Amino acid sequence: MKETKRNVEKDAPMKKNDLIVITGAGGFIAGNLALYFSKKGFTNIRAVDKKPISEWYLHVPGVQNLCLDVSEAGNCHRVCEGAVEVYNLAADMGGMGFIERFRVECLRSILINTHMVEAAYKAGARRYFYSSSACAYNTLLQQDPNVRALKESDAYPAMAERGYGWEKLVSEMFCQEYWHERGMKTFIARFHNVYGPHGTWDGGREKAPAAICRKVIEGIDKKDLNIMIWGNGDQTRSFMYIDDCVKGIDMITHCDDLIATPINLGSSELVSINTLVSKIEKIAGVKMKRSYDLAAPQGVAGRNSDNTFIKKVLKWEPGTTLDKGLAETYKWIKSQYEKRKKGERVGIG
Ligand code: NAD
Numbered sequence: 342m343k344e345t346k347r348n349v350e351k352d353a354p355m356k357k358n359d360l361i362v363i364t365g366a367g368g369f370i371a372g373n374l375a376l377y378f379s380k381k382g383f384t385n386i387r388a389v390d391k392k393p394i395s396e397w398y399l400h401v402p403g404v405q406n407l408c409l410d411v412s413e414a415g416n417c418h419r420v421c422e423g424a425v426e427v428y429n430l431a432a433d434m435g436g437m438g439f440i441e442r443f444r445v446e447c448l449r450s451i452l453i454n455t456h457m458v459e460a461a462y463k464a465g466a467r468r469y470f471y472s473s474s475a476c477a478y479n480t481l482l483q484q485d486p487n488v489r490a491l492k493e494s495d496a497y498p499a500m501a502e503r504g505y506g507w508e509k510l511v512s513e514m515f516c517q518e519y520w521h522e523r524g525m526k527t528f529i530a531r532f533h534n535v536y537g538p539h540g541t542w543d544g545g546r547e548k549a550p551a552a553i554c555r556k557v558i559e560g561i562d563k564k565d566l567n568i569m570i571w572g573n574g575d576q577t578r579s580f581m582y583i584d585d586c587v588k589g590i591d592m593i594t595h596c597d598d599l600i601a602t603p604i605n606l607g608s609s610e611l612v613s614i615n616t617l618v619s620k621i622e623k624i625a626g627v628k629m630k631r632s633y634d635l636a637a638p639q640g641v642a643g644r645n646s647d648n649t650f651i652k653k654v655l656k657w658e659p660g661t662t663l664d665k666g667l668a669e670t671y672k673w674i675k676s677q678y679e680k681r682k683k684g685e686r687v688g689i690g
Contacts, residue, residue: 347524349597352467355425360385362424362466364411364457365431366404367397367688369540370472370532370586374428375401377587389420390431398539398688412452417460427461428470428590429454434505435546437571440476441638444504454512462525469525470594471516473603475533476506480641486577486613488643493531493603493650502640513603520601528594533607533646537583537666538673539688550580550667553618554674557625562678568629572639574615579645581608582666585659592655599654607646608659620663624671 361378365371367390375388379401390397391410400406409416411431421427432450434440440447454471461469478491479500501507509531516527536550543555553568560566581589589606593599612620615631622628648658677687 359425371430372399436548447505476502483641490647571637582661
């Protein structure tokens with residue numbers, strides 16, 4: 342079917358007291374996004390998560406924190422009331438260990454975006470951002486560690502990651518149709534592994550960089566320098582530092598050339614998991630004795646972000662090196678580990 346092209350009308354610039362709604366803000370990326378907008382001078386930010394507020398990673402001063410489940414339509418309407426911009430990052434998700442084991446939970450996140458995008462539309466929000474994932478890409482293209490970087494068109498023909506990836510792909514489609522059929526400006530970023538401070542580092546939902554940092558810190562603390570690596574360690578990934586992620590979300594959401602157009606938001610620095618371990622060992626100043634759990638969840642063999650499109654449209658790409666970002670992340674996880682050891686409260690994933 343041929344698409345009728347919509348006219349893109351220029352909207353008024355955001356005022357500092359315009360309402361920004363951010364869901365999933367008790368979690369990693371959305372929490373950091375609330376902090377980012379607050380530091381930019383926005384004074385009317387509503388942060389929402391279903392986790393009890395005491396368990397959020399970040400409590401940003403001046404931000405209104407709400408504990409609500411946005412898989413329920415009524416809550417979404419309440420949350421979006423008066424919103425000028427909506428950033429929907431809430432999802433039931435985690436690292437490979439979580440998304441391979443809990444596919445039903447991942448699929449059920451479809452309710453979140455379905456209700457949030459409708460509520461944002463009904464509330465008359467000007468811009469709506471949706472956090473998709475590289476897991477939406479065709480898995481058949483990711484069977485070799487020496488992977489060709491994924492470009493945006495590689496999502497179709499579709500063969501997304503079971504559960505989580507399909508939910509992302511269908512939610513993307515919802516967002517695209519809210520623009521094409523209804524005229525709400527929607528923006529979709531496909532994140533490639535994000536890491537950094539104020540995110541999940543223990544408990545089963547954490548991703549490789551945080552998990553390896555924690556295992557090394559724990560090993561040093563318990564004087565047991567053995568580390569178990571999931572898979573043979575040759576699987577490759579790229580990892581984007583959180584500061585690049587929040588800046589990218591802002592740039593994408595305010596670029597009218599990207600309306601209803603999924604775009605990669607990721608680093609193109611490809612490393613194997615073994616290299617990732619070596620980098621963290623170097624930061625910690627130790628050498629671990631590695632063993633490999635070949636039966637553990639490990640996802641696709643290789644995945645990288647092709648940044649041709651983002652460089653063309655935004656003249657920018659995530660640029661924080663893994664060495665720099667990991668040093669910050671290691672420092673933060675170590676502080677959390679020590680806090681918890683002393684019996685102090687830390688954020689929960
Ligand atoms: P996270 O788990 O730290 O944060 C997600 C938050 O959503 C959690 O705090 C959770 O409690 C909340 N949530 C879940 N269901 C909810 C509901 N029904 N109502 C309200 N809150 C709910 O995850 P994150 O890493 O910050 O990821 C944020 C978004 O980015 C997600 O959509 C995720 O799929 C996407 N993403 C993340 C990565 C990554 O590497 N972290 C990669 C690709 C995509």
